[in-house]
Amino acid sequence: MVMNSARPRTVAVATPGGRYDILIGSGLLQDASSWADLPASSQAVIVSNATVDALYGDDLAASLASRHRQVSRVLLPEGEAHKTWDSLNRIFDHLLAHACDRKTVLYALGGGVIGDMTGFAAATYMRGVPFVQVPTTLLAQVDSSVGGKTAINHPLGKNMIGAFYQPARVVCDLGTLASLPARELSAGLAEVIKYGPIFDMAFLDWIEDHMVALRAGDAEALAHAVQRSCEIKAEVVGQDERESGLRAILNFGHTFGHAIEAGQGYGAWLHGEAVGCGMVLAAALSAELGLVPGAFVERLTRLVQAAGLPTQAPAMPDERWLELMRVDKKAEAGAIRFVLIDPPGRASLRSAPDDQVLRVIRRHSVPVASAA
Amino acid sequence: MVMNSARPRTVAVATPGGRYDILIGSGLLQDASSWADLPASSQAVIVSNATVDALYGDDLAASLASRHRQVSRVLLPEGEAHKTWDSLNRIFDHLLAHACDRKTVLYALGGGVIGDMTGFAAATYMRGVPFVQVPTTLLAQVDSSVGGKTAINHPLGKNMIGAFYQPARVVCDLGTLASLPARELSAGLAEVIKYGPIFDMAFLDWIEDHMVALRAGDAEALAHAVQRSCEIKAEVVGQDERESGLRAILNFGHTFGHAIEAGQGYGAWLHGEAVGCGMVLAAALSAELGLVPGAFVERLTRLVQAAGLPTQAPAMPDERWLELMRVDKKAEAGAIRFVLIDPPGRASLRSAPDDQVLRVIRRHSVPVASAA
Known part of the structure; x- marks a missing residue:
């Protein structure tokens, strides 16, 4: 993947629980100034996994050496299946x-699981x-590193x-995306796409226009996608840190998505893949309830497909x-x-009758008969 | 233990993380009005252990029945040794x-571990x-249920x-103290005594005057002890929820105490017993450093003894x-x-040279030679 360089930018996030900056740019991880003004401490611990540590662990440790007397590392087993108490321990x-x-300052070097x-x-x-x-x-840069959910x-x-x-800070080094497998880049694009239907249809237009550049790893396109995604998330989270209302819209596609992930066993589907497919189902449920036109479902389905993501759910019994x-x-x-769209660009949390939910699932999933 | 009845009282606690009331009185657990104005929910879960549940579980469940559609119970194994991830899980x-x-509202029915x-x-x-x-x-009523530390x-x-x-609320029913073994009542008195040296010498005078009534289970004396302890703790915590400074004084006796507990294996000494002994050591260290007169150490030692608590630490090697x-x-x-006293009625967090610390420990512990 060819990566050019992007101009650096900053998104400021203010929540009742604290304020912090998201730095977005190329080569930030190797740049000691990325850590300026962070809390001082003699000890720092980098938490990562073997794959990411092999790529960036030494760079980060070197870049932190001037700030902390002792920089140690702890490596966790990879993947959502290991997001457990044992790993935490x-x-x-x-x-x-x-x-x-x-x-002691902890540095999370890796994806959403880390x-x-x-x-x-x-x-x-x-405490x-x-x-x-x-x-x-990309997934962690646009979603899981913003908003304080752990x-x-x-x-x-x-x-x-x-x-x-x-x-205390989020440092999004676009250079790290160069080493990302295409499947994981696609998974990240699911959460980028998400911000369109729930908040900003102009951003959805922009994503459609730049999907080829994004998948090719164009740094300037990725920088804008990360920046705009973080801005939208920061705005939503700033209004509702504890998810009492508005924040729930960030879970567009996630009710169906979580069911796919849990039902298939964590790790079988990437989170972003499940969310991509979940957004198609949630849009289809919105259409089923008459909240958006069918054309909107088709448009979103095409974009999810263009991102390299699945649009058909796996076969599971209704009760499951x-x-x-x-x-x-x-x-x-x-x-x-469910987070439903009404109209495109706005979302809200609603219930829906089971029979309509199941009808939508059946229409957008692999037939049960052909399940493995 | 004979228990009369005490007039009900309320201590209001305000912290940056929230405000809540501590209700203190006799028979509160059986009184549905104790739960008035709490968050509404269809489900409530009482967390307890088998011993406490057998005594008060049915009363609490009955008293909550009008507030929650479903009240279920989960019982945890007893004791500090089980304050683990397994129990939490x-x-x-x-x-x-x-x-x-x-x-869902959780109700913690039990001591500090619960x-x-x-x-x-x-x-x-x-989340x-x-x-x-x-x-x-008594320990949980005067200490662990106030201040938001979990x-x-x-x-x-x-x-x-x-x-x-x-x-959301703390309900201290003095009636529950009637079933408390004398050893545990003594352990609770350690944390009551604590508030004197660190904050309020007039309260220390009062405790000396009422030690017999307290150990006899006099409800009015216990009510005052709980109220004044909670007031002091609430004042300290209100100024410093996150323990960046002042709040640390509440740990008077705890540096030595935690070492005793951990060194002997959790559960061998009750927390209050370790704190009682730890206060004697911390006072002696304060005297060793010239911060308080020797007579103050003797006075505190006598009071800790009068409460039925150990004043001599177990034998452990210096390095341990x-x-x-x-x-x-x-x-x-x-x-x-260490939290050191300087002068009586005020405390602060300080370091001390290892040799002076070890000299104080040696003076106030069982000789190593006679260790089991």
Whole structure:
């Protein structure tokens, strides 16, 4: 993948829980000035996995050497299936074995799984230490590193155990996207696309116009996609840190998506793939309820396809779908709630009759008969 | 233990993280009005252990029946040794198995271990649900249920994993203290005594005058002890929720105390027993450094003894003491820090030379030669 260089930019995020900057640019990870004005501490711990550490661990450690007397690293097993207490406990074991005090700064170097677990470890180690997000996937840069949601999975549900905890800074180095497999870049584009239907249809136009450049790894196009996605997310989160209302719209596609992920076993589908497909289902449910025209569903389906993402859900029995969606955190008193589009560019949280939900699922999934 | 009845009283607590009331009185647990104006939810979950549940579980469930459609219970294994991830996970398993949503209210019915774990579960289940403290030990009523500290232990350190999370209310029913073993009542008195040296010498006078009544279970004396302790703690916590400065004084006796608890294995000494003994050591260290007169150490030692608490630390090698105290959360960059008295009625966080610390420990502990 050819990567040119993008001009640096900053998105400021203000929430009741704290304010911080998102830095977006090329080569930020190697640049010591990316860490200027962060909390001082003698110890720093980089949390990563073996793949990402091999690519960027040394660069980050070198770049942090002038700020912290001791920089150590802890590597976690890779993938959503390992977003568990056991992995989290590896961080705690490391911190305690190194006698890390409550000023120690944690650096999350990796994708959403690393970010979520490092953030939750930072939120709970000695009841809270500072942490910095250094997201190395497009998905993490546009979504999971913004908004202060941290969590681990429980066998009965994704992200069920966690905390709202804001990073001290987010450093999005576009250079790290050059090493990203095409499948993961596509998965990240799902969360970029998401911001169109729920908030900004002009951004959806821009994404359609730049999909080829984005998939080719054009740095300037990626920089704009990351910036605009972070701006929208920051605006939404700034109004509603604790997800009492507006923030829930960021979960467009996620009720169906989480059911796909959990139903297939974490890791079988990438989160972004499940969300891409989930957005098609959520748009189709919006159309089923008469909230958007069918043409909108077709347009979104084409764009999800153009991003290299699946638009057809896997085969699962009706009861399994309903059971998996009922444990979603947005559910209330057992009623499944969906983020629906009404009209394009605006979204809200609603319930829908089971029979209409199942009809939409059937129309957009692999027939049960052909399931493996 | 004979218990008369005490007039009800309320202590209001305001912190940046939220405001809530502490209700103190006799028979509050059976009184539905104790729960008035709490967050509404269809589901409530009582977290307790088998001993406490057998005594008060039915009363609490009955008293909550008018507020919540479904009241279920989850029982955890008893004791500090079980303040672990495994116990915490029992709560999560229960919540998910019962499809509890993010409005579910958790009620912590028990002592500090139940309160700490229920609070941490509430802080992290779906990133935060409301919870109510119903402390049934004196220690929990005067200390652990106030201030929003929640945590579990890690094999390498006590309360290392946790969160600051405020309850929606604290209901201190003095009637529950009637069933408390004398040893646990004494342990609770350690934390009552604590508030004297660090904040209010007039309260220390009062405790000396009422020690017999307190140990005899006099409800009016206990009510005053709980009220004044909560008032002092609320004042301190209100000024410093996150323990950046003033709040640390509440840990008077805890640096030594935690080392005793961890060194002897959690559960061998009750927390209050370790704190009682730890206060004697911390006062002696204050005297060793010339901050208080020797007579103050003798006075505190007599009061700790009168409360039925140990004043002599267990035998441990010097290196073990230092190692255990270095993992204390107050330590910074490897330097152990103690809450020292200077003068009586005021406290601050300081370091001390290892040789003076060890001299004080030797003077106030069982000789190593006679260790089992």
